[in-house]
Amino acid sequence: MTKPSGIVRATLLKDLRLEWRSKDAINSMLFFSLLVVVVFSFSFDPTSEESRQIAGGLIWVAFLFAAVVALNQTWAREIRNQVLDAYRVSPAPANSLFIAKALGNFIFVLVLEALMTPLFIMFYRLRALGPAWQLLVVGALGTWALVVNGTFFAAMSLRTRSREIMLPLLLFPISIPAILAMVQATTAILSGEQARFWIVLLATYDLVFTTGCLLLFETVLNAE
Amino acid sequence: MKRLFPILGVLTAILLCYGLYQALVVAPTEQTMGDVQRIFYYHVPSAWTAFILFFINFVASILYLVKRRSAQDMVALTTAEVGVVFLTVNLVTGPIWARPVWGIWWTWDWRLTSTLVMWLIYVSYLFLRRFSSGGQTPTLAAALAVLGALCVPFVYFSIWFFRTQHPQPVIGGGGSIDPRMWRALLVNWLAFSCFAFMVCWSRYRLEKLQREVDEAHAMQSLLAPRGGVR
Amino acid sequence: MTENAPVVIVTNLIKQFGRFAALRGISAEFSSGKLYAILGDNGAGKTTLLRTLAGLNRPSSGEVSILGTNADAREFRDICQNVGYMAHPSLLYDEMSGMENLQYFARLYGITGNTRCAEVIKAVGLDPDLVRPVGQYSQGMRQRMSLARALLNDPRILLLDEPFSNVDVHSATEMVSLLAGLRDKGKTIFVVTHQASLLEAVADESVWMEHGQIVQRSPNLNRLGASPADRPGHGHGQR
Numbered sequence: 001m002t003k004p005s006g007i008v009r010a011t012l013l014k015d016l017r018l019e020w021r022s023k024d025a026i027n028s029m030l031f032f033s034l035l036v037v038v039v040f041s042f043s044f045d046p047t048s049e050e051s052r053q054i055a056g057g058l059i060w061v062a063f064l065f066a067a068v069v070a071l072n073q074t075w076a077r078e079i080r081n082q083v084l085d086a087y088r089v090s091p092a093p094a095n096s097l098f099i100a101k102a103l104g105n106f107i108f109v110l111v112l113e114a115l116m117t118p119l120f121i122m123f124y125r126l127r128a129l130g131p132a133w134q135l136l137v138v139g140a141l142g143t144w145a146l147v148v149n150g151t152f153f154a155a156m157s158l159r160t161r162s163r164e165i166m167l168p169l170l171l172f173p174i175s176i177p178a179i180l181a182m183v184q185a186t187t188a189i190l191s192g193e194q195a196r197f198w199i200v201l202l203a204t205y206d207l208v209f210t211t212g213c214l215l216l217f218e219t220v221l222n223a224e
Numbered sequence: 225m226k227r228l229f230p231i232l233g234v235l236t237a238i239l240l241c242y243g244l245y246q247a248l249v250v251a252p253t254e255q256t257m258g259d260v261q262r263i264f265y266y267h268v269p270s271a272w273t274a275f276i277l278f279f280i281n282f283v284a285s286i287l288y289l290v291k292r293r294s295a296q297d298m299v300a301l302t303t304a305e306v307g308v309v310f311l312t313v314n315l316v317t318g319p320i321w322a323r324p325v326w327g328i329w330w331t332w333d334w335r336l337t338s339t340l341v342m343w344l345i346y347v348s349y350l351f352l353r354r355f356s357s358g359g360q361t362p363t364l365a366a367a368l369a370v371l372g373a374l375c376v377p378f379v380y381f382s383i384w385f386f387r388t389q390h391p392q393p394v395i396g397g398g399g400s401i402d403p404r405m406w407r408a409l410l411v412n413w414l415a416f417s418c419f420a421f422m423v424c425w426s427r428y429r430l431e432k433l434q435r436e437v438d439e440a441h442a443m444q445s446l447l448a449p450r451g452g453v454r
Numbered sequence: 455m456t457e458n459a460p461v462v463i464v465t466n467l468i469k470q471f472g473r474f475a476a477l478r479g480i481s482a483e484f485s486s487g488k489l490y491a492i493l494g495d496n497g498a499g500k501t502t503l504l505r506t507l508a509g510l511n512r513p514s515s516g517e518v519s520i521l522g523t524n525a526d527a528r529e530f531r532d533i534c535q536n537v538g539y540m541a542h543p544s545l546l547y548d549e550m551s552g553m554e555n556l557q558y559f560a561r562l563y564g565i566t567g568n569t570r571c572a573e574v575i576k577a578v579g580l581d582p583d584l585v586r587p588v589g590q591y592s593q594g595m596r597q598r599m600s601l602a603r604a605l606l607n608d609p610r611i612l613l614l615d616e617p618f619s620n621v622d623v624h625s626a627t628e629m630v631s632l633l634a635g636l637r638d639k640g641k642t643i644f645v646v647t648h649q650a651s652l653l654e655a656v657a658d659e660s661v662w663m664e665h666g667q668i669v670q671r672s673p674n675l676n677r678l679g680a681s682p683a684d685r686p687g688h689g690h691g692q693r
Contacts, residue, residue, distance in 0.1 A: 006561060007561060007562060010558055010561035010562075011558075014547075014550075014558045017550070017554075018547060018549050018550065021549045021550075021587075022549060077547070080548065081543045081544045081545060081546060081547070081548065082541065082543040082545055083545055083546065083547060085510055085539070085541065085543075085545055086539075086545040086546075086559060086603065087562065088509070088510060089508045089509060089510065089534055089537065089539045090534055090559070090562040090563060090607075091531050091532060091534040091535045091562070091563065091564075092562040092563075093531070222512070224511060224512070
């Protein structure tokens with residue numbers, strides 16, 4: 001059997017290739033992200049001072065929306081033609097599938113964020129008073145927090161009724177501490193305050209939940 | 225075992241009455257808030273009871289993932305359901321208390337906010353139990369319970385830090401407590417715990433009966449297929 | 455290994471889905487180098503049996519032993535290297551070509567390079583260089599490619615669920631002779647089908663299932679004995 005890392009790579013490349021081939025899905029996701037930013041700009045007036053103060057929160061809520069739509073999609077592909085069964089009957093370990101899916105989602109959501117962020121910066125005239133590089137760290141840690149749990153719960157929802165609503169239903173409550181941390185960290189950096197506590201909290205959250213999801217994924221995949 | 229139930233029931237009823245007496249009569253009136261403060265003796269013990277129940281849920285879920293015994297799954301189910309009820313009591317008594325004292329319904333107080341998030345997590349657990357199909361439910365629910373329990377420290381810690389940065393009126397008060405108030409609190413906690421145990425026990429028995437009925441049906445299907453003769 | 459050593463041993467296998475019992479106590483042994491036709495009406499439990507042997511379902515009770523390893527054991531994952539499974543859905547990605555699909559699945563089995571993939575695609579009578587995505591194949595082509603995927607890891611045990619459904623006669627006949635060839639090489643092949651006539655010439659044994667039990671096994675495809683209502687319903691499979 002190939003080494004697990006080889007399986008992760010093969011699965012990730014396969015997913016990226018499939019994503020690229022279904023351009024419709026990507027285009028609609030990109031357009032959706034753009035729409036979210038514009039709708040937010042109409043709901044929270046970008047020219048008022050208060051809005052610029054809550055911009056940190058706005059961005060992350062927008063990212064959250066985009067992430068949920070993306071997460072719902074990526075497992076859908078494994079359900080069509082029951083391809084997931086082909087993976088399950090093979091000797092490949094379940095965790096490799098999880099890591100590959102999580103990484104794929106991570107990349108996908110990062111791409112969406114990369115599109116939405118310049119728009120937000122532009123519309124809300126955002127400027128980082130603190131060290132801007134920390135924003136990248138928060139972006140990565142925060143996105144990973146959403147994606148690792150999101151991938152796990154999306155897999156869990158595969159076998160439930162109302163699959164698409166189950167994902168946010170399960171994801172949002174557990175993500176609240178992480179969301180608080182991401183938003184507070186972003187706001188702190190933008191206003192030049194100390195973000196270290198929130199970044200450390202976010203990193204710890206990521207560590208704990210990545211471990212938890214890895215330990216539990218095989219059980220969830222084979223539950224029946 | 226069955227005879228224990230009515231005895232325990234009577235004991236719980238006595239404790240609850242005693243708790244009521246302690247809370248409304250014996251405990252002294254609070255200085256600043258007056259008699260409204262007495263809701264404290266329901267607000268706090270209901271949260272403590274819920275924590276115990278959710279801790280049991282966590283342990284039962286882990287045991288289920290390891291041993292796969294139906295009893296463990298039933299314990300997880302009952303403690304989650306009853307725990308959510310007690311948390312609801314806490315969430316409702318909070319605003320009821322806050323309104324007369326501070327004039328607002330919700331104060332984003334550290335503890336109350338954390339309780340709200342916990343409530344959301346365990347309600348989502350109950351939704352998962354309802355929406356997943358038969359055979360998988362115990363396993364999926366146990367996995368979610370473990371992750372949810374892991375989340376609880378993060379919830380409390382993050383919201384606590386957040387609130388120290390943005391202080392709000394605190395429900396449940398800090399500072400020292402008069403020993404008579406402390407006693408009223410503990411008596412009510414004991415009473416609530418007994419009550420929770422009673423309800424869990426009843427729910428457990430109900431669930432057990434339901435599963436036995438299901439198993440009987442399954443056994444019937446096993447021995448004689450539809451339309452077949454034994 | 456002697457030609458008739460049992461490679462699959464099922465002991466009192468019961469599988470229940472809630473109140474419905476799909477498998478109601480199956481005990482049987484299956485030897486290597488044989489092609490078994492699993493026959494019976496819809497709802498008899500044929501698919502459930504195959505899925506349990508493939509490791510996709512866990513038994514409610516009873517034991518499944520494949521190549522000497524219990525299905526419940528941790529080491530079962532290694533046995534998967536020797537098992538090939540094909541179901542009615544294609545278990546392939548519609549947006550990729552046949553070769554791309556197989557290249558991916560090959561990695562799951564530790565097979566590197568393209569030679570094996572091309573070999574297996576040619577064996578089922580398809581063109582390895584075809585770039586058309588699988589979603590645009592005809593049903594016959596898709597079933598053949600699905601079979602190719604099941605053969606990728608050169609499994610000792612093949613579990614095929616309705617491989618000939620909706621397939622044109624020509625493709626089906628070719629698939630059957632391919633299976634016969636594999637059987638002659640010592641593989642154990644289970645075929646669930648409603649088109650028993652296709653296997654007339656090649657099946658070593660037919661296994662009739664009814665209401666979650668094996669009711670008869672015979673060396674040809676004919677169903678012996680009286681009507682189903684007279685069959686004993688309790689837990690015995692006849693050998």
